[in-house]
Amino acid sequence: MKNFLIAPSILSANFASLGQEVDAVLAAGADVIHFDVMDNHYVPNLTIGPMICKALRDHGVTAPIDVHLMVRPVDHMINEFAKAGATMITFHAEASDHVDRSLQLIKEHGLKAGLVFNPATPLHHLDYVMDKLDMILLMSVNPGFGGQSFIPATLQKLRDVRKLIDASGRDIILEIDGGVKVDNIREIAEAGADMFVAGSAIYGQADYKKVIDEMRSELEKANV
Numbered sequence: 001m002k003n004f005l006i007a008p009s010i011l012s013a014n015f016a017s018l019g020q021e022v023d024a025v026l027a028a029g030a031d032v033i034h035f036d037v038m039d040n041h042y043v044p045n046l047t048i049g050p051m052i053c054k055a056l057r058d059h060g061v062t063a064p065i066d067v068h069l070m071v072r073p074v075d076h077m078i079n080e081f082a083k084a085g086a087t088m089i090t091f092h093a094e095a096s097d098h099v100d101r102s103l104q105l106i107k108e109h110g111l112k113a114g115l116v117f118n119p120a121t122p123l124h125h126l127d128y129v130m131d132k133l134d135m136i137l138l139m140s141v142n143p144g145f146g147g148q149s150f151i152p153a154t155l156q157k158l159r160d161v162r163k164l165i166d167a168s169g170r171d172i173i174l175e176i177d178g179g180v181k182v183d184n185i186r187e188i189a190e191a192g193a194d195m196f197v198a199g200s201a202i203y204g205q206a207d208y209k210k211v212i213d214e215m216r217s218e219l220e221k222a223n224v
């Protein structure tokens, strides 16, 4: 089976006990912690910053932390999250004045770097930077909130990006975020995704292990 990664989004966790919420999804079999950073400027919501990322590291979290920056500008936050213990950092191309420089900055910190595309953002931002990407994150909802429905047009976009990645010959993770559930994860995998962010589908259930196991068993059936 392909190396699929399941990344619970802590946006849907209980922030009053975040350390335990992260421990619980990792014990339940999650591969990566997805960390949504919103600034009430690039997106109409305000969430968590580098202090919380560092607090999770200090709490003892050793799993990869995937920081999704929904902020404008991005470079200062890249530096702060690198210090705070991020493993990978993605940002929206239109939120950076200098996309190539921001990608380089992430790489200089020794972290995985990626670009994020909103549902209607065209893929031309990939031109000329494929060689600097470790990940590409496609949003399958408009960013800002958990609990939205998967936008079906994203399936074709996944197929298009999968072709670009395969043609590049590079080992770039294709990440999908928004409305991922047990009942659509297989189709999303078949469209080309490797890494699956799921917030409400996991944290909205009492038994995190049961959902993650169900997701994995759907992924095992994927024809890829």
Ligand SMILES: O=C(CO)[C@@H](O)[C@H](O)COP(=O)(O)O
Binding pocket: 009, 011, 012, 034, 036, 068, 141, 142, 143, 144, 145, 146, 147, 148, 177, 178, 179, 180, 197, 198, 199, 200, 201
């Ligand atoms: O970045 C975002 C929203 O902007 C996501 O990471 C959501 O947190 C995903 O939540 P669900 O759609 O899985 O509930």
